[in-house]
Amino acid sequence: MGVIMQVSIIGAGLAGSIVYRLLSKQDYHIDIYDHLLVRGCKSMNFIFSNKNELLITKKILKTVNLDINDYIINEVKDINVGGDDYYPNKKFYVINKSKLIEDLVPRTMITNREFNPIIKRYMTKVSSNGTLAREFVEETETKFYDLIIDASGNAKVLQLEDVNAKYKNDIRTCQFLIYYNNSSEDFNKLFIDEIKIHKGKPMIGHTWIVPVGDGLYHVGCAYYKNDHELWEFLNKYVKKMFGNDYTKVCECYSRINGNLISESFIGRMHGKRGIAGVGESIGLTTPLGHGNIYAIHSAYVLSKLIIHYELNKAILKYKKYVVKKFRKLDEDKKSVKSFNLLRIKKLLKEYYNIPTYESIKIMVKSLC
Ligand SMILES: Cc1cc2nc3c(=O)[nH]c(=O)nc-3n(C[C@H](O)[C@H](O)[C@H](O)COP(=O)(O)OP(=O)(O)OC[C@H]3O[C@@H](n4cnc5c(N)ncnc54)[C@H](O)[C@@H]3O)c2cc1C
Known part of the structure; x- marks a missing residue:
């Protein structure tokens, strides 16, 4: 055998x-x-x-x-980018x-x-004169x-x-799952907002709302900011979009590998x-x-x-x-990191079908 x-x-x-x-x-x-x-x-x-x-x-x-x-759970047919509706040129699914x-x-x-892979442990040792000492040892789990x-x-x-x-290249994220009682057709789309290119960084910052069904929405943002700034920003964004008429089900922070x-x-x-x-x-x-x-x-x-x-x-x-x-x-x-205008424009078109004039606005705003 x-x-x-x-x-x-x-x-x-x-x-x-x-x-x-x-x-x-x-x-x-x-x-x-x-x-x-x-x-x-x-x-x-x-x-x-x-x-x-x-x-x-x-x-x-x-x-x-x-x-x-x-x-x-849902096939998203419309995307709203920065307040304007676009029809996606690809398939968007919300998956359980x-x-x-x-x-x-x-x-x-x-x-x-x-x-x-490496576990660090303290071992207690008794020396010859009877004193106790803690010694740091490493073991491998692999x-x-x-x-x-x-x-x-x-x-x-x-x-x-x-x-x-x-x-060093990770982008930080903050996300809430919210319940919005007043569900209307208006929110049955994917919202992508506040797109920001961070010069010298490989990931594109943005905010999103994803309709998960049964009145639930996954709302989040990803930027090169600290956790507190992200939370404050997202809280304000949710209030702007949903008013006070929502319940927060859960919230957490994460990062995405850049x-x-x-x-x-x-x-x-x-x-x-x-x-x-x-x-x-x-x-x-x-x-x-x-x-x-x-x-x-x-x-x-x-x-x-x-x-x-x-x-x-x-x-x-x-x-x-x-x-x-x-x-x-x-x-x-690499093209995002080097702020390559032509490629970023192409990328935004490819992902969310964003027209050239909108991409240019996004890039100019990012530079300010
Ligand atoms: C807020 C947010 C939104 C995202 N939105 C999208 C999206 O819309 N579309 C999309 O395609 N992707 C999205 N992503 C990215 C996507 O979630 C990940 O790329 C995908 O989940 C990667 O899968 P994975 O299995 O490689 O890693 P993960 O799904 O992250 O799984 C890794 C697992 O490893 C476990 N783990 C970590 N360290 C240890 C350890 N030391 N010992 C044991 N277990 C450990 C973690 O608990 C976790 O369960 C998003 C990510 C974030 C953070």
Whole structure:
């Protein structure tokens, strides 16, 4: 009998759950870790930039016997950008992401704690003269695994050692789930507002309202500001849009990874152990912070390669695939960072069908 491969997946979000579901068809021992009980609530919106993305996502979910149609809460037909209505040139779906993730991997299968590659502990020592001293020791949690998959999203558990470099491009977010009793047709659209290009930064700041159904709205903002400033800004925005007639169901802060794929750690062999990252942890996000599709796609590709090739070959092929397939994400982020007017204009058109004159207004406002 062969030796069973020991796999650890760090994070049970969208990417980690897909990997778990696909690899668990094999004769592997898999541990999947997540410290959060609430899964998948921070983004409820899937945007398919082209027909191909929609088809790939459908196909991937079909391989794990799931149908994307069972998770669609709403198809958004209208977008309101900065007060004007536009018709999107792509498919926007509001997805019940929590249910999707739970159906991929039930909570009961998850080891409900953080996974830290290095655990720091204090040991108590008694010296020869009888005095007690505390000594700091480090242990590694990774030693039992043949394969470790970083699916920790923005936490980027196995990414760059240098903490400053690790988070330097991240955009901060603040989001509320609100209940608005007075639901009208007016709010049954996606609102994108206050778009801001932060010079020298790769992510585009903006505010959004996503109709989730049953009077619920996911309202959020992403800017290079601190948490308090974001909260104040969003509170004012919600009041401006909904008046005083709403109830806040919950609120939280987060961040979105703005690092480039090319500056991320995608995968490598360490001796006989393979390490690879999937989803947001390796920078698979657009400058507008969309990462769901890429989390699904990268997780699927890595799993398939692991099943079909020896570990070292699989990781090598995966690295090549990611760099080539998702190259556009890096190009887009670079063009935002360098304030490339032509490319930003193209990007805004591509994502939200924003006409040129509006994009120019946005860019001029960003410079002020
Ligand atoms: C406010 C907000 C709005 C967004 N809106 C959109 C959108 O509209 N459309 C879109 O496509 N994308 C959106 N995104 C991005 C999208 O949510 C992510 O790109 C996507 O969820 C990435 O999936 P993932 O599985 O890679 O990571 P995640 O979904 O972040 O999952 C990572 C998991 O790892 C766990 N974890 C982290 N550290 C550890 C650890 N040490 N040990 C164990 N577990 C750990 C976390 O608890 C989490 O459950 C948004 C993100 C935010 C923050």
